[in-house]
Amino acid sequence: MFEQRFTTKPPEHGTGLGLSIVKRLVREARGAILIQSAPGAGAKFTVCLQTLT
Numbered sequence: 001m002f003e004q005r006f007t008t009k010p011p012e013h014g015t016g017l018g019l020s021i022v023k024r025l026v027r028e029a030r031g032a033i034l035i036q037s038a039p040g041a042g043a044k045f046t047v048c049l050q051t052l053t
Contacts, residue, residue, distance in 0.1 A: 022047070 022045075026033055029049055037043040 023033060026047055026049070031047060031049040034046040034048065035043060036046075
């Protein structure tokens with residue numbers, strides 16, 4: 001799901017770049033993405049970032 005061009009939408013509705021860009025930005029920030037998914041219920045994405053002090 002994080003691969004570029006992965007999408008479940010029809011061709012005229014998006015490029016499939018969204019999650020791959022988010023993954024790259026979160027990784028560069030040394031964060032993590034947690035995913036919870038259930039059939040018929042969709043998916044929940046939680047982005048965890050560290051605070052700098």
